[in-house]
Amino acid sequence: MDKGLLAYLLIPLLSAVIIPFAARRRALLADILANVTLLAGLANIAWLALRPSVIQGGFADIPGDGFSLLLVGAVYLVALCVTFFSAWFMPEGQPNRAAYYSLLLVSVSAMTGVVTSTDFFTLYVFIEVLAVTSFALITTDESAGGIEGALKYFFLTFPASALIIVGVAVMLLSLGSLSFESLRIAMSAEAPAAAVTFSAALILLGFLIKSGVVPFHTWTPDAYQGAYAPVSAHLAGIVTKISGVYAIIKLATLLRFFDGRAQALSEMLMFLGMLSIAVGALAALRQTDFKRMLAFSSISQVGYIVLAAGLGTPLAVMGAVFHLINHATFKTVLFLNSASVEKATGTTDMDKLGGLEHSMPWTSWTSVVALLSTAGVPPLSGFWSKLLIILALWEAGLRGYAVMALLFSIVTLAYFMMMQKKVFFGKKGQAAESSAEVSAPLLAPAVLMCGIIVALGLLFPYFYTYVKVVAERIIL
Amino acid sequence: MSAFAMDWYLIALVIFTGFYCMLASRSIVRQLIGLELISKGAMLTVISAGHQTSNLVLAQALLITMIVIEVVVVAAGLALLVKNFRIHGTADIWKLDGLKG
Numbered sequence: 272m273d274k275g276l277l278a279y280l281l282i283p284l285l286s287a288v289i290i291p292f293a294a295r296r297r298a299l300l301a302d303i304l305a306n307v308t309l310l311a312g313l314a315n316i317a318w319l320a321l322r323p324s325v326i327q328g329g330f331a332d333i334p335g336d337g338f339s340l341l342l343v344g345a346v347y348l349v350a351l352c353v354t355f356f357s358a359w360f361m362p363e364g365q366p367n368r369a370a371y372y373s374l375l376l377v378s379v380s381a382m383t384g385v386v387t388s389t390d391f392f393t394l395y396v397f398i399e400v401l402a403v404t405s406f407a408l409i410t411t412d413e414s415a416g417g418i419e420g421a422l423k424y425f426f427l428t429f430p431a432s433a434l435i436i437v438g439v440a441v442m443l444l445s446l447g448s449l450s451f452e453s454l455r456i457a458m459s460a461e462a463p464a465a466a467v468t469f470s471a472a473l474i475l476l477g478f479l480i481k482s483g484v485v486p487f488h489t490w491t492p493d494a495y496q497g498a499y500a501p502v503s504a505h506l507a508g509i510v511t512k513i514s515g516v517y518a519i520i521k522l523a524t525l526l527r528f529f530d531g532r533a534q535a536l537s538e539m540l541m542f543l544g545m546l547s548i549a550v551g552a553l554a555a556l557r558q559t560d561f562k563r564m565l566a567f568s569s570i571s572q573v574g575y576i577v578l579a580a581g582l583g584t585p586l587a588v589m590g591a592v593f594h595l596i597n598h599a600t601f602k603t604v605l606f607l608n609s610a611s612v613e614k615a616t617g618t619t620d621m622d623k624l625g626g627l628e629h630s631m632p633w634t635s636w637t638s639v640v641a642l643l644s645t646a647g648v649p650p651l652s653g654f655w656s657k658l659l660i661i662l663a664l665w666e667a668g669l670r671g672y673a674v675m676a677l678l679f680s681i682v683t684l685a686y687f688m689m690m691q692k693k694v695f696f697g698k699k700g701q702a703a704e705s706s707a708e709v710s711a712p713l714l715a716p717a718v719l720m721c722g723i724i725v726a727l728g729l730l731f732p733y734f735y736t737y738v739k740v741v742a743e744r745i746i747l
Numbered sequence: 748m749s750a751f752a753m754d755w756y757l758i759a760l761v762i763f764t765g766f767y768c769m770l771a772s773r774s775i776v777r778q779l780i781g782l783e784l785i786s787k788g789a790m791l792t793v794i795s796a797g798h799q800t801s802n803l804v805l806a807q808a809l810l811i812t813m814i815v816i817e818v819v820v821v822a823a824g825l826a827l828l829v830k831n832f833r834i835h836g837t838a839d840i841w842k843l844d845g846l847k848g
Binding site for chain 2: 392395396399400402403406407410413415416418419421422423425426429430432433434436437439440441443444447
């Protein structure tokens, strides 16, 4: 464990224990406690990473490897948006309000545990905790869709955990230790043992299933579509990214893909990344449900991260880390907006929606910002991360992959434009007739995230310095 | 055959029994039992690895934690099964097709 960040794990856990007792008399206390805990954590992280003296010093004072702190920041940011949104989204007197916030806070502390762990066993423990809280959160509203999504998620993540356990056992046999550091040392030897690479490959396969990369993507759309509306933002924005994609980036740096010691694994990972970019984007083109289309788009964006992680050069890892953060911002906005649309009109079927632009201008325009960032339009933040990934691919001589990544970026723009036209522009559909804009507190998280998207894009030089520090520390 | 090879032979047998159980049955409960078999086989690998590297104490500690976690995960899964049965009135996995696209 990275002990400097332990407080970010323990404080949400403590709040999660307190909430059911505190909210027994007054349900409102649950909302307040959850929001205050996350806001305090976020303010603390902002002070650690963004105070002027740290920025002027080129982020050299960041504790640990910088990657953990960045991701803990992203976790708290997304979770704060989701809790703030749910506080106004949930109907009054929903029976399991306190349980919902407790689970959300436990999932935040589990995610913090995942990103601060320094050995595979701790990683496994926190990922299982995260999975259990996700099952419960998906079924918050006890709808048939939610339970179906959660069951599919369960049936695919459980074998993935078994694979990770076998990988841990093989690593215990071949390496004798489970820490990240010993794997890094073993991989920097002249000829690393094949069994060590094999154990890492088993663990990698488990995490590929958990992150929903293409051959194993079947659970992702169902879980996102069926989930309770704010929970799908939490799940797509950060949970599956931390429980799957983070570990893939970490393994990619530990296995030293950039110097070609695990060539086959690196090539396989890049191929799967490209495949999920293609399949996700093409499947998103023909969806009729708003949330399901966003889920396929999420698969496609995860493909970019996996592609960059598979390449593993410092520039590519920078792109992967940056795209992970960007994905958390824009996908949260889009899923929260889909939840707003669902609340205002009662459906997420794109064929029934349409013309919401006039009645819901804020929701419409925050969606536009988020989708342009996803498609990689300058000067928004998504442009920079895709640029880094494509530049890294070009630099490594993988011209074909670079061109394909660029082309599918255009397909991304195409399906999002179709979505925007069907939901917000065009003629008014049946469901859109009587809808009004949702209240200001429901819009606040989306507007905040849009501000962050624009700010990250415009203040890219500062952020680049930070990500460069991260990439140097985790690779060297 | 050495004891180690025998271990892994049996473990492979347990895991494939689990996979067969998942493939051959339509009932969600039996699928869960198949998953349990796979997961138990995976846990046996840890104890075998600990024995082989004479690091049994570490392996046992890892395994006990894993068992505890697995119990929690399975409990959550069983709760989902029960809720699913209450809503759909069936435990057939092929009937789980409400979400499509």
